Amino acid sequence: MKYGNIVQLKVYQNIEKNVVPVTYEDLEKKAKHKLESGPYHYVAASAGAEETARANRDAFYKWKIVPRMFCDTDERDLSVELYGKTLPFPVLCAPVGVQSIVHTDGELASARAAAATGVPFISSTASTHSLEKVAEAAGEGIKWFQLYWSKDREIASSMVKRAEKAGYGAIVITLDTPMMAWREKDIENAYLPFLFGQGIGNYLEDPVFCSRLECPPSEDMQSAIMLWSQVFGNPTLTWKDLEYIRMQTSLPILLKGILHPEDAKLALAHGADGIIVSNHGGRQVDGAIAALDALPEICEAVGDEIPVLMDSGIRRGADIVKALSLGAKAVLIGRPYIYGLALAGEEGVQQVLRNILADLDLTMALSGKKSIKELDRSLLKKM
Template sequence: MVTVNFGRSRQNDVYTAGIHGRKPVIPTDFAELERRAKAKMSARAWAYIAGGAGEGRTMAANRAALDEWAIVPRVLRDVSQRSTEIELFGQTLAAPVLFAPVGAGALAHPDADVHIGKAAAELGVPYIFSNQGCAPMEDVAAAMEAVTPGAPRWFQLYWSTDDRLVDSLIARAEKMGAAALAVTLDTTMLGWRPQDLNLGSLPFARGEGINQYTSDPSFWEIVAERLHDAADERPEISLGAIKTLFSIARNVPGDLRNNLTAPEPRAAVQTFLDIYSRPSLNWDDIASLREKTSLPIVLKGVLHPDDARQAVDLGVDGIIVSNHGGRQVDGSISSTDALVDIADAVAGKTKILADSGFYTGADVFKALALGADAVCIGRPHMYGLALNGADGARDAVANIIAELDLTLGLTGHTDVASLDRSALKRLSRA
């Protein structure tokens, strides 16, 4: 686990390779990374991973709010030795960065979750396994262990309408070594996402991104019950439906030929769509979660300071300030503005992570100075994954950590714990 002067080391590696005419496979700036990933990815993949809700106003707000804070460097401080290392929920992490959960990652690269897990394990930072992942959590955990024994990982929980499934997913998360449980609150229903809608593309309807479910015995019990009670209906036959059936048959466990004719695969997809998330989820459910698990509980999708205060009152271990990457509500408050309000409201009484729109090391620096304990990275690692698999996901996040380290040194800081708002100046709003 390398955390001391990581930025200079990474720079030196890149420049040394340049002597031999080798350029980085993964661009070191976000704009070029995004451009190359778009050229590589399918239209469906780009719509799902890069798209936002409505007119994209929340995605734009995430970036605009960050730009309102300027970094104020200090000089003549000894910054020759630096470390990005932090401690979070009893684990020492190489940097205050986590790989955020992104559903249906196989749209960007086959076996996406396994590759992302390997990337995170190499860097010594957690991967929050997606509940809507494309590989069973046990497989991802095993891949991470093969790279780095004890590699940190969390699990993201979508609270199903069926508590049997909730309990089963939590038990599996505990068994596979999750260090925390991140409960997603802001996707009890899908937001209005025109890029997906204009293509008529919902990955889960094709069996993409439901592997946590199809690897779960409780889920198959629910599917069997629904099949037993279902009326005999003839599905509409079309070329598109046939293509979708082949996609489902490939993505659901079992023999492809059998899956094409058996009712279970199609029933599994429909069951997922019907029960994956609970619109009635409320604070009483969160209060009951402590009875279900001993893992640290982190609430993902908190944007209002009153909700943050209530989370503290319930004794949750952390919150993730997130607007789901701008993918749920168009015109929502930015993650940065919400972070400022929430950091003031909770006053250090719980861990705060930031998510949505943080793409560079300088962005992470600002988030930490504004009160975050760590930052979740989403689209950058998915773009790196699309370009070069596990190595690409690793390099995209390594570049962010390297820039964070250099920004620390160039602003007169030697560790992330020393950052506070004195490192920033808020620019006047237009």
């Protein structure tokens, strides 16, 4: 496979046109110009002074790739194995909620684009379109479901069961959002899209949630929105609660938001099937450790017992090479594909993913490695 070379030739020969900026910084800038302040900053901004978001990028700069020469990298293998499936690339679309605020088709367009590219799509609890509609859009593509654990545990159980029935292959429980953080730009704009009925599609079509209402959401949307505001998030959860969700599904369960090695050990002890090292892209705790800085210790804490994935700050192929070399099995992409969605819908998402994957392929090859399996810490030097 010569993914990067093929993409290059198609672009240079005008077989494929660039519909969105190739450079991440230009992609973000153009999305900012197109979107209104509320939606743009809901996606782009982070918690507090945004120190964590900056730390995520600074962490990548500290690690440098030391390429090796005279290595046969003519043919490359970017595939990885996860939970009995062969993924063509070590990349997944991170769960991003309320995608309808940047494009009408929202999660449906992103799921279609991910499936067309061969990238698994993780559908958020906070989607505007229901998990069933997203699953239909993804078709035969690999899809996982991300759970925000509701205060009403029967709603959480219902969503997990719906996801398994709809063909999702894993459950990703986000641990770092028992409540929403202090996000200065959202406060400044007085913008919370859920209060306008966006991002609650999974609730509006959930039988347990609807059973808590006096009448259907179609007849009284405001009451449904108010109920959502009362049940979203659950700060009372502890490790012992994980057993409850385990009883609701036979799917692998990954825990997203782990940053401390002791939490990684607890995840392993309580039967987690995977960990996603993440600080929510800087959106929850300002001043927190960078996800990449947390990654090596967490990989060491769990060894080869369960897969460790990583997100927060991935922007280019070199970032992916560094994360995989430090122990991640795969990475999640968030904001970049959302900017692609904002600018050009499904085609924009597909092209953003195409560009990142091509960059990954070429960077790996030029570093002297021909497969993901060959990436390890010996490729890097910390400055």
